[in-house]
Amino acid sequence: MEKIYPDSKVELSKFTAINYDKLINIASFGMYKGFIKKAIKDLNVQTDNKIIDMGCGTGRNILLMNKYAGKGSLLTGLDISEYMEKQFINNTITHSNINFINKRIDQPFELDQKFDKVFISFVIHGFPHEIRKIIIKNAYNNLKPGGTFNILDFAEFDMNKMPFHHRFIFKKIECKYAFDFIERDWKSILKGYGFNEFIESYYFKKYVRLLKAEKL
Numbered sequence: 001m002e003k004i005y006p007d008s009k010v011e012l013s014k015f016t017a018i019n020y021d022k023l024i025n026i027a028s029f030g031m032y033k034g035f036i037k038k039a040i041k042d043l044n045v046q047t048d049n050k051i052i053d054m055g056c057g058t059g060r061n062i063l064l065m066n067k068y069a070g071k072g073s074l075l076t077g078l079d080i081s082e083y084m085e086k087q088f089i090n091n092t093i094t095h096s097n098i099n100f101i102n103k104r105i106d107q108p109f110e111l112d113q114k115f116d117k118v119f120i121s122f123v124i125h126g127f128p129h130e131i132r133k134i135i136i137k138n139a140y141n142n143l144k145p146g147g148t149f150n151i152l153d154f155a156e157f158d159m160n161k162m163p164f165h166h167r168f169i170f171k172k173i174e175c176k177y178a179f180d181f182i183e184r185d186w187k188s189i190l191k192g193y194g195f196n197e198f199i200e201s202y203y204f205k206k207y208v209r210l211l212k213a214e215k216l
Contacts, residue, residue, distance in 0.1 A: 004106075004153055009175045010055070010126030017083035020131050021058055027173070039210050040064040040151050042201045043075045048072035052142060054105040054135065055079055055123035059088040062098055065119075069097065076115075078103045086117075105138060106131045114144040122154040125174075125181035137192050143215045149195060155202060155209035166207070186211060 003011045016023060018128050040061060047070030053062050056077030062084065065075055075098045077088050085102055092098040103109055105120075106127060118139040124132055139149040159167055159182060170178075187198050193212035202209050 003129060005131070005177075007176050008126045008128075009173075010123055012017070012081065012083075014083060018083050018087075020087075021060055030189075035208075036061065037064060039121075039201070041068075043117070043119065043150055043212055045069055045073075045127040046116070047161065050074040051076065051114070051117040051119060052111075052115050052139075053077045054118060054139070056088060056100070057084050059091040059098070059100075060122055061089065061119070063095075066098060068183075071097070073097050074099070074115075076101060076111075076134075078105055080104050084127055086128065105135055109138055110135060110141050111135070111153055115142055116144060116145070116147050117150055118143055119150045119152070123153075124151060125153050125178045127177060129177075129180060129184075131195075136190065140193055140195070146216060147215050149190070149213045149215065151186070151209075151211045151213070153209065155177060155206055156186065156205060157182055162207075187213070 005011060007130035009058070011014070012020065043065065045065050049069060050073065051065060053076070056062060056079050062075045062077050067076060077098070077210055079085060079088065079100070080102060085100060087174045088100050092100075101111070105123070120135070120139070124135055127135065143149065159170065159179065162170065190213045196214050196216055197214035199212040200209055
């Protein structure tokens with residue numbers, strides 16, 4: 001399938017999509033499993049929360065969220081990959097409060113209800129900035145007032161000040177959009193779309209951040 005964004009790495013090949021969780025574990029030297037558990041805990045999921053996971057992949061993150069959710073919760077995964085959809089459904093089939101919607105997050109959409117949280121993990125950095133603006137608007141439009149947009153992704157940092165081996169790896173595995181992403185002031189950007197009340201949690205020597213932004 002031809003990529004819409006040739007310079008991006010968020011559009012995955014069939015092989016990568018099918019083996020995504022295994023490849024992430026290998027690439028992170030096994031550290032991803034512990035890290036994502038910590039990040040999901042910091043998300044502060046409530047028992048009655050309705051949550052969207054934009055670019056949900058195999059459902060790994062939603063299953064972690066579900067450990068904190070209750071009977072009144074609704075956890076909805078959005079993804080466009082048919083390979084991710086199959087894995088997501090297989091992985092979550094026993095949970096009646098989890099559902100999947102095959103939908104592009106880089107095109108405007110509004111679902112039939114509003115949500116308490118929108119979560120997006122290591123996806124938004126992989127798009128051109130004009131497309132990121134659409135994703136932000138989608139998050140805002142699908143949140144309840146007082147709901148939060150939760151971006152788990154690279155923090156803001158100067159790549160030239162990274163230790164050589166970190167910089168080498170970052171340049172090797174990431175696309176050019178990621179280099180642009182880390183240079184932007186994301187709190188100022190989100191304020192421009194009606195978000196405020198920011199809370200930040202950092203990981204991996206502050207190269208990764210969970211940024212929570214509340215819809216006014």
